[in-house]
Each structure stands twice: as C-alpha cells, then as structure tokens.
Amino acid sequence: MFETDIDFIGDLSDARHISALWGIKITLVTNGIALVKGSKEKVKNFLIDHHYGDEDEVEEIYFNN
Numbered sequence: 752m753f754e755t756d757i758d759f760i761g762d763l764s765d766a767r768h769i770s771a772l773w774g775i776k777i778t779l780v781t782n783g784i785a786l787v788k789g790s791k792e793k794v795k796n797f798l799i800d801h802h803y804g805d806e807d808e809v810e811e812i813y814f815n816n
Contacts (some may be wrong), residue, residue, distance in 0.1 A: 755813050757803065759785035772813050785798045 759766070759779065766777040770812055775789030775797055783806060791814070798809045 752788055753791040753814075754788040755788055755794065756780065756784055756786050757798070758783055769797070 759777070761769075763779060766779055770777045771801075773789070773793055773796070775787055775793050778786045778788070780786055787797065787806065789797075795806075795809055795814070798804065798813060799806055803809060804812060
C-alpha cells in the first residue's frame with residue numbers, strides 16, 4: 752500500500768466519489784490537503800490523470816523517497 756499527501760480541492764463527497772472511481776482511498780486531512788492511499792499503480796494513474804504531473808514528474812515527486 753502506497754500513501755502520499757496532495758493538494759486537494761473538494762469536499763468529502765468529492766473525495767468519496769474519486770476514491771470509488773479510482774479504487775483508492777482519499778482522506779481529507781486539513782482544508783486543501785488530503786492523504787491518498789492505494790496501490791502504487793492506481794495512485795500513480797490518479798495523479799497523472801488529475802494533472803499532478805506527467806509520468807516522469809509524478810515518479811520524481813511522489814515515488815523517489
């Protein structure tokens with residue numbers, strides 16, 4: 752299971768909807784910040800599709816720790 756924090760614009764309803772669509776878990780932490788959990792592949796695809804970066808940028812920012 753992979754997890755990372757992201758900037759998130761939306762409410763609990765949005766988080767639940769996106770979680771169901773992508774097979775991931777989005778938990779709102781504070782206003783504008785959410786924790787995303789799921790398999791590396793699903794989280795990566797979500798981040799790329801929702802414009803957090805292209806594949807190389809997402810790998811560098813979120814997966815090279």
